[in-house]
Amino acid sequence: MAISIEDVHSVANRLSESGQQPTLAAVRSALGGGSFTTISEAMKSWRAIQQAAATPVREAAPAAVMERFNQLGADVWAVAINMANDRLAKEREAFESTKADMEQAHKEAAELADQMAAELESARKQLEHQGVLLHTAQEAAHTAQAALAEAQRRADSLAELLERERALSKEMQAKAEKAIADAARLAGKLDVLEARGRQGS
Structure with a gap:
C-alpha cells in the first residue's frame, strides 16, 4: 500500500502533539515502513504548514x-x-x-x-x-x-x-x-x- 502525503502529515501531527520530534525515522517507524524520499518530501510540506501557522497574521490598520x-x-x-x-x-x-x-x-x-x-x-x-x-x-x-x-x-x-x-x-x-x-x-x-x-x- 502506497504512503500518501496525508498519511505522513497525520503521523507527524500525532507525534508532535504527543511531544515527540517528528523526524524522518520516527515518522517512518510510526507508518510501519515506506520510502524515505516520499516521507522526506511530505515532511517538507508539513513543516511549511507548521511554519505558516506559527507566523502571526499582519494586517494593515483599517x-x-x-x-x-x-x-x-x-x-x-x-x-x-x-x-x-x-x-x-x-x-x-x-x-x-x-x-x-x-x-x-x-x-x-x-x-x-x-x-x-x-x-x-x-x-x-x-x-x-x-x-x-x-x-x-x-x-x-x-x-x-x-x-x-x-x-x-x-x-x-x-x-x-x-x-x-x-x-x-x-x-x-x-x-x-x-x-x-x-x-x-x-x-x-x-x-x-x-x-x-x-x-x-
Missing part, C-alpha cells in the same frame, strides 16, 4: 482606524499650540502688569522724594528764623527716610516678582516647546503608521 489616528494627531497638535499660545499670552499680560506696577512704584517714590525734599527745604528756611522748628524738621526728615525706604522696599519686591514671572515664562515656554515637539513626534509616528498601512494594503 482606514477608519488610520483616519482616527490622523484626527487624533491633529487634535493633539492643535491643543498643544493653543495651550502654548494661551500660556504665553497670560505670561505676557502678567509681565506687563508687573512692569506697570514697578514703574508706578518708582514714580510714586520719586514724587514722594521730591515732596519730602521740598518740605525739608521749607523747614530749613524756617529754621533759619525759628530754631524751635528744628524738632519738626527732624521728624519730617525721618518720615521722608521711612517713606523712601518703604518705596525702595516695594520697588525691590516688584523687581523680585518680575524676575519670578520671567523665570516662570521661560519655564512655560520650554514646556510649550516640549508639547509641540511631542506632538510633532506623534505626528511623525502617525505618518509612519499610515505609510505602513499603505504598504500593507
Whole structure:
C-alpha cells in the first residue's frame, strides 16, 4: 500500500502533539515502513504548514482606524499650540502688569522724594528764623527716610516678582516647546503608521 502525503502529515501531527520530534525515522517507524524520499518530501510540506501557522497574521490598520489616528494627531497638535499660545499670552499680560506696577512704584517714590525734599527745604528756611522748628524738621526728615525706604522696599519686591514671572515664562515656554515637539513626534509616528498601512494594503 502506497504512503500518501496525508498519511505522513497525520503521523507527524500525532507525534508532535504527543511531544515527540517528528523526524524522518520516527515518522517512518510510526507508518510501519515506506520510502524515505516520499516521507522526506511530505515532511517538507508539513513543516511549511507548521511554519505558516506559527507566523502571526499582519494586517494593515483599517482606514477608519488610520483616519482616527490622523484626527487624533491633529487634535493633539492643535491643543498643544493653543495651550502654548494661551500660556504665553497670560505670561505676557502678567509681565506687563508687573512692569506697570514697578514703574508706578518708582514714580510714586520719586514724587514722594521730591515732596519730602521740598518740605525739608521749607523747614530749613524756617529754621533759619525759628530754631524751635528744628524738632519738626527732624521728624519730617525721618518720615521722608521711612517713606523712601518703604518705596525702595516695594520697588525691590516688584523687581523680585518680575524676575519670578520671567523665570516662570521661560519655564512655560520650554514646556510649550516640549508639547509641540511631542506632538510633532506623534505626528511623525502617525505618518509612519499610515505609510505602513499603505504598504500593507
